[in-house]
Amino acid sequence: MLYIGFNRKIFMMELDALDKQLVALLQEDCKKTTKQYADALQLSKTAVYERIRRLERTGVITGYVALLDKSKVNRDFTVLCHIRLVQHTKENVLRFEREILKLEEVSECFHVGGDYDYILKINVEDMKSYREFMITKLTAINNIGNTQSSFVINEVKNTPSVHI
Template sequence: MTKLDSTDLKILNLLQQDGRMTIKELSGKLNLSTTPVFERIKKLERSGVIDHYSAILNTEKLGMKLTAFAHISIKDHSKELIEAFVKEVTEFPEVQEFHYVSGASDFMIKVLVQDIEKYNHFILDKLLSVPNIGKVESLFSLRARKKTAIVAL
């Protein structure tokens, strides 16, 4: 775990709210000069605390209206087969998240597609073509009340 001081945490909170904030704007909000703020951000990037920068898209406006959570059980739990399974499934562009889980299934994926037809195509033509799948159970989001990428620090 990377050791962070209060200034690092303030920088991270500000960047989570607006990743396009300039060094000058950050400096003004932190009452620091630009050089130390720039150096701290570079340190946070190098250490991997800041993983990357991206835009958060409005999926509804892009026609991506169906979010599904697929719980997947696999047949064989050997290391090689699990690694091959993970590699193949995480490469599908429809898969937004991939989690190892405890409980009745082995994995859970979050899938984002336009509609139920596209989801059916994803399951039948893509996911079930991956070797070693034993069972897939799908849950569909009826309405998202909170979607955020902000981490509470």
């Protein structure tokens, strides 16, 4: 259990086997009816309903979203861009991250250890728009040392879900 502040205990939610099954189903498809999940878990509608509400209330489930076919919306040119900063002062790091958050082309950005400082996933229409993005938006950010772009040839697997 975690202790936060003074005497405020936050318990890690315990997920039993049914919760885990349920979460797995919801990560695959969150639009089925309560009855369908209930049948899969051999529970009543109410039991499943209450479990889902609890998963939401405790923050295990953070939201429900639609997924798109990127090729159908002209955003299937994906690049994994590695970035090194020049200076790593707190101000520089925070400013860089703040600027990155403004860029709609960036769907993921991780601060990492190792060869580079940041790894970004960028979704644009084509190479031309990537070049435009790089020149006018990304490298326009101060303090970027150098970058290395890995162009995605094929998405072998790409899911927002995690196995638990």
